[in-house]
Amino acid sequence: EAEIDPRDAVAGVNLANALRSLGRIEEAEAAADRVLVVYPQNFDALLEAARARLAQGDGFYAIDLAKRARQIAPKDWRPMTLLAVAYEQSARDDEALAAHRAAVAMAPNEAAPLANLAMFQAGLGDLATAETLLRQAVTLKDAGAPIRLNLALVLGLNGKLGEASVLARQDLPPEQAANNIAWLREAVAKPAAGRSYEDVTKAGS
Numbered sequence: 001e002a003e004i005d006p007r008d009a010v011a012g013v014n015l016a017n018a019l020r021s022l023g024r025i026e027e028a029e030a031a032a033d034r035v036l037v038v039y040p041q042n043f044d045a046l047l048e049a050a051r052a053r054l055a056q057g058d059g060f061y062a063i064d065l066a067k068r069a070r071q072i073a074p075k076d077w078r079p080m081t082l083l084a085v086a087y088e089q090s091a092r093d094d095e096a097l098a099a100h101r102a103a104v105a106m107a108p109n110e111a112a113p114l115a116n117l118a119m120f121q122a123g124l125g126d127l128a129t130a131e132t133l134l135r136q137a138v139t140l141k142d143a144g145a146p147i148r149l150n151l152a153l154v155l156g157l158n159g160k161l162g163e164a165s166v167l168a169r170q171d172l173p174p175e176q177a178a179n180n181i182a183w184l185r186e187a188v189a190k191p192a193a194g195r196s197y198e199d200v201t202k203a204g205s
Contacts, residue, residue, distance in 0.1 A: 026056070100120055
């Protein structure tokens with residue numbers, strides 16, 4: 001449909017979303033950008049373009065997109081949480097924390113912004129706060145497997161390997177769950193100061 005009618009914004013956005021879900025991130029980015037060429041203020045295309053850049057680790061280039069989306073829908077939490085992650089990837093931690101907190105305040109009953117704040121705290125080494133936030137997030141109705149796996153990751157890094165193993169086995173095949181728990185056992189043996197953000201997120205990826 002997007003090829004038949006390049007001016008069909010809905011088809012273009014849906015194409016970008018589908019490509020991103022398949023891991024074809026560069027194609028997803030291009031599909032969203034094509035919509036924005038025709039409709040620069042299309043809210044959903046701005047979100048998809050930002051998500052594609054974040055998926056590639058190009059947070060700096062997602063900042064403007066998220067800000068533009070926020071201007072269009074200032075009460076929608078999604079641009080704010082995308083902006084928070086974009087700031088994270090740009091090493092602008094103070095702005096990231098403020099944006100994460102703002103997203104949570106805007107949508108206290110949504111799991112995603114709460115989980116994003118939790119993983120930001122985990123990346124800073126505050127695993128206790130991350131665990132508290134993730135335990136809250138998994139009780140919310142839209143919490144899915146990625147959030148439960150993030151909780152398993154943080155629990156494991158906090159030394160609660162038994163509980164982490166139970167959670168991991170709910171959403172992962174046995175071999176992958178076992179590999180993750182083995183990684184966590186090794187990670188727990190490292191000093192916390194020796195773990196990077198990549199270490200913290202590795203097992204849950």
